[in-house]
Amino acid sequence: MSKLTIKIEGMSCQHCKMALEKAIGQLEGVNSVEVDLEAGTASIEVANADLQDKIIETIKEAGYTPVQ
Template sequence: MSDKLTLNIGGMTCNHCKMKVEKALKTLDGVQDVQINLEAGQADVSYDGSKISESDLKAVVGDAGYEVK
């Protein structure tokens, strides 16, 4: 069973941005799937909540240079 979270992300303007955020999230142990909607500025993340937390997900997006709203 996995947890799901939708992150609202500011600053994504192109496919490179989308790929950068997706790659950053997928580096975390416990992230199972990432679907990014560039137009909506959202990332839907499926993850194992016993391995990582919501704050871990937000931190890695911030470290990649984008703002989690």
């Protein structure tokens, strides 16, 4: 199991937080997601670190900007 932390730009409210947690949490292999609105990050526990590209794509599809 791996933990990824991704910086995300464009989040401004609780709706943003909940939308991202739902979108990322639905991906196969994601065990848990915690979005920190103040820090602008998502901490994601995954079965396999290879999921990072799919997670980043999901963040973009949700309308936010992942910063690497």
